[in-house]
Amino acid sequence: MGLNPDEVEVLLINDPTLNAFALKGRIMGINTGLIEQTTTPNELLGVMAHEAGHIKNRHLLRDGVQNAGMQPFLMSMALGALAVAVGQPGAGAMLMANSQYFGTLGALRYMQSQEGEADVSGARALEAAGESGKGLVDFFENFRSQEVFSDARRYPYFRSHPLSGDRIEALRRPVEAAPHYGHQDSPERLADHALIVAKIHAFMDPPSQTLRDYPASATDFPSRYARAIGYYRDGQTDKAIQGVDALLTEKPNDPYLWELKGQILFEDGRPGDSLSAHQRSVELNPDAPLLRINLAHALIETNDPANLDPAIDQLKRAVAREPDNTMAWRLLSQAYSSQGKEGQARLASAEYWFAAGDTDQATQFALRARPLLDRTSPEWRRAVDIVLASGATDQDIQDLDRRQQRRQGPIIEPPPSTATLPAANRPTT
Template identity: 95%
Template sequence: MAAATAAVFAFGVAGPASAQSAIRDTEIEGIIRGWADPVFTAMGLNPDEVEVLLINDPSLNAFALKGRIMGINTGLIEQTRTPNELLGVMAHEAGHIKNRHLLRDGVQNAGMQPFLMTMALGALAMAAGQPGAGAMLMANSQYFGTLGALRYMQSQEGEADISGARALEAAGESGKGLVDFFENFRAQEVFSDARRYPYFRSHPLSGERIEALRRPVEAAPHYNHVDSPERLADHALIVAKIHAFMDPPNQTLRDYPSSATDFPSRYARAIGYYRDGQTDKAIQGVDALLAEKPNDPYLWELKGQILFEDGRPGDSLAAHQKSVELKPDAPLLRINLAHALIETNDPANLDPAIDQLKRAVAREPDNTMGWRLLSQAYASQGKEGQARLASAEYWFAAGDTDQATQFALRARPLLDRNSVEWRRAVDIVLASGATDQDLQDLDRRQQRRQGPIIEPPASTATLPAATRPAT
């Protein structure tokens, strides 16, 4: 079997100790977006147009970029004590987006705005291209690390505070969490930049700013609105999940001992056993949780992943299929199922895998992992035209128009000229700036020489996160 690449958190090539990366996790995304989307709407933003990136970094930081892109460090999530605090930070960052604030210094003074925009859009295109059973990750350390040097102006901070507080109130939420979050780190005001958390280097904090926010928040009708028990449980779960995947397994098992019987602790322990290679204990832990929550797609996802990583793709199919049945609108879960189907090396499983992948990329056209696996599946069936077109889609989603064009050109002669696939290949070529005349000239040359199928490179994130370091 090929090296396992699907994992609940799958990591790219190791970078420096300070490396930062974008991750995707269907469960965590769903919880956070469920809280934040009504606030985005109340602010006048279309939630579908706001991209929220989870950044694998233990430091306390968050940022907003042009293009309605918001990044939140896992370290910041871990530092929040309540859902309302996390929601408050997200509302503040949404305020920067709504008010079109630009990070200054590194951006404006060094002319880095185009660089950052390219970085951010590349992250969106590629984050979904790494494997993951509901979670995917790409290495991008040199870009995200740059954000620590950037900062907003004090006036922009105040505007974002007020915009966030108003949106929270309009959505029926309290702004108290944002005030509490700032109060908790008020000492950062007197620290030098070198000693401050990255968040408070880019978001200067002051007593005056906190008081200017506190007054309207305390006067708002929903000031005393508190998080529901369900929200508090979800917050505890995502914090436990982040700890379990980011910390060494022995630390997870120490921080969440067997004496802790709450759901998040048992979830974390199951993940800890999984990452420690104790497969039997991991499966036992997940099965115990499934006995309580048999309709939780993410528990089925985790069970399938444990079996997949243990070299048993066939045994993982039932769990992956169950996760898709329970959460059919989650493309990443479909990709996990397709990956397992392909790795069984059973030709009869290729058509079902292709069906799952086509459904996934229809919902997430920028999911490079989906396109890579689709190319692999078509190539295994000997469908060269479709394989090359899927390779073109892979490179197009990854932002490499030159490679995308080359594969699209190789696909065209092998596809029916009246098909949707042939038209898509033409669109990819034209997107590179080519003309119809260019296509005709290239067609003549292609008739004289056909290149072999070259699949997109396997994802660099081939380390099974649950059983490898740095997760």
């Protein structure tokens, strides 16, 4: 298709409605509700290929997003098996945002011609990858029939991606003629997809509903995984740990099971006990920034000064891969402050606000950091870069310097967090 997978950022949106979209900057957004509505991995892969077609053909909703005045605030997440289920086992950590930041996207629409172009591009990409386009046709056909019978079933995805019988038929013909049309999902891929859906239900639905939907009589792996999450979110820590330990006997090298165990212990007020599980998760997947962030958070919360340097090391590794991760910068500021390194702490706070899109606060913290940092250091130069990147004029900088000297105006510290988000993940509240 001409897209480098490493250059496409996938956002998982914490929203039960069926929706997906493409944004400027090679960003693809997928609601958790859309994943739940797919019945096979091939359907999910088809939708992602279609959205990649929009990116390739530059059918982007960016102008509409800017006009709506939205500044997405993203939180990192790795939904363990998703990359495997869609045929990208090497994909990096995904991102998650609360649906409120994308609420107006339902009012935006692609043109019918753009939909056809994205269909063709997606189908070609699937065929080139040795995948069938049948899932995309099936997905569209299923929801087209629902829309015919009920206006109430009009999903946001199909308001922004208008369907028509002619469009589906135009897609069906080349898909059915393609050599890989008969290619089917492997049992392993089907199992991964079932696990993804179970995890989404378990993290998004109330725990009581999860435990009803996945009763003890259901002994398959996804059901037991969902129950462990349900027990964890219901405060039944012992049952949750027992459930995760049983799953680990079957998949001892799953980093997200170890991460989940560490998170359960961490949120039970036992950060020290959670360290070995978090460390194991990082060993198994050292390229996942959020696993390093969770380990760092646990190290910091032990309140052992000896754990601060290891925590800082983990956080530096995380932000090297994810420089926009606000949680990592907040924790880094906290760790440096605990060591009395106020220059580095203020610079980390500046990075926090810069990543969050608040350039005014970022500039103020960068100005506070400068006199506390060695002028020959990379940290001092980064503080200057943040000030310059904010678009501040020389006069603005002088005014801010005078303001800092007089200590006027509120300086807003990064907000505290009671717990990290597990990479497995759980919803924001």
